[in-house]
Amino acid sequence: MAIVSMWKRCCLTQDRDLICHIKTGFVLLVTLTLTLFVISCIYVVLFNPLKHPHIWFNPVNQTQSYNVLTEGSSGKKFVWNFLTTPQIFQTTTAQKNHISVYHHVAHPRNYHFILDEPNKCKQDPFLVLMVPVAPHQREARNAIRSTWGNESSVQGKAVLTLFLVGLTGGAEAQQQLEEESRQHRDLLQSNFVDSYFNLTIKTMVIMDWLATRCSQATFSMKVDSDMYINLENLMSLLLSPNTPRQNYITGYLMWNQNVIRNKKSKYYVSEELYPEPKYPTYVLGVGYVLSNDLPQKIVEASKDMKPFNIEDAYVGTCLKRLGIKPSRSPDPSQFRTYMKDSKGHDLSKVIITIARSPKQIIEFWQSVKRHK
Structure with missing residues (x-):
């Protein structure tokens, strides 16, 4: 035991x-x-690096991969670093619920051209068509190049078409874009993040290019990459003796539009960014034509205007500050949204209409050509 x-x-x-x-x-x-x-x-x-809570309106936080030497509109030289792999941008709940932006972030002088065509307007074009497009949308660019973007003279007036893109997000995509630029000489690239929320920046960079590189043009047009344009009809409008050549902007007018306060909507704008309940009358951003004295004036007005992410309404607020009202087209039906069909009879009357794909831009173009 x-x-x-x-x-x-x-x-x-x-x-x-x-x-x-x-x-x-x-x-x-x-x-x-x-x-x-x-x-x-x-x-x-x-x-x-500290991530600013308002990243969606700021230039990309860049990781060094390779350098590009560029010259800004002021003549100052800049070295830009680019990513070797695409960046992922995340939006937190705090960002969605409280978006605040510095006053001058959207002003184009905060950005600089990586790809540029500063001598394109030496031939004094009458009309310059500026197309904002995503870097990867080469099919859309090629559809335009093979249709209305290929017209260099309409009714005896010189026409120029250029595409504007932002950052590609990767070295390989950047190299492809640079090769495309060398081939076509119609690409402009600026160092902003190319995203839906930065369309205001994209539009203001277009205005800056027109003001600093192409002020001698008589008219310019901002037109989306999914649009069909009948340049004959557009030129007839611009050559009309009743069309002003100063302080003029026209297109599909948006009247009495409420500011969207629903945070779930992609059109949401906070009261902090735009306190008024309604926007001033503005021209729908799918395509509007303006006398080419306006880009410089819009750029100047934007210095004192807090930016928000509805680019066409933002241009409208700049115009209101300038005391300039958008003009109603003599035939508003020429600025269309969607067409019911692609019959040549209907298309022969429009100035612009939305196409559902690059293929449809070509179909619309061919249909009009067949019915001439």
């Missing part, structure tokens, strides 16, 4: 030692985990 008792006491001692070892190991593991967590937090704070 004494031997059994001694054996039991030995076993209890061993159990306590085992438990003690387990507890000690657990404490060491927890301590090590906490230490690594603290070190990780310190590294993120000290070494990672």
Whole structure:
């Protein structure tokens, strides 16, 4: 019995030692985990770039990959660094619920051209067509190049078509874009993040290019890449003796439009960005034509206008500040949204209409040509 008792006491001692070892190991593991967590937090704070909560309206946070030397509109030279892989942009709940933007972020002088065609307007074009398009949408650009963008003279007046893109997000995509630029000489690229929320920046960069590179043109037009244009009809409008050549902008007019306050809508604009309940009358951004004195005036007005992400309404607020009202077209039906069909009879009357695809731009174009 004494031997059994001694054996039991030995076993209890061993159990306590085992438990003690387990507890000690657990404490060491927890301590090590906490230490690594603290070190990780310190590294993120000290070494990672601070992400501004308003990233969707700011230039991209760039990781060095390769350099491009460019010259800004002021003549100052800049070196830009580009990513080797695409960046992912995340929007937090806080960003969605509280968006605040610095006053001058959308002003075009915050951005600089990476690809440029500064001598394109030396031949004094009468009309310059500026097409904002995403870098990857080469099919859309090619559809335009093979249709209305290929017309260099309409009714004896010189016409020029150029495409504007933002950052590609990667070295390979950038190299492809540069090759396309060398081939066609019709690409402009600026160093803003190319996204839906930055369409206001994109539009203001277009205005800046027109003001600084092509002020000698008589008219210009901002037109989306999914639009069909009948240049004969457009030129007839512009050559009409009743069409002003100063302080003139026309297209599909938007009257009495409410500002969208629903945070779930992609058209949402906060009261902080635009406090009024309604927008001033503006021209729908799918395509509007303007006398070419306006781009410089719009750029100047934008210096004092807080930017928001509805680009056509933003241009409308700049025009209101200038005391300029958009003009109603003599035939408003010529500025159409969608056509019911592609019959040549209907298309022969329009100035612009939305096409559903690059293929449909070509179909519309061919249909009009067949019915001439």
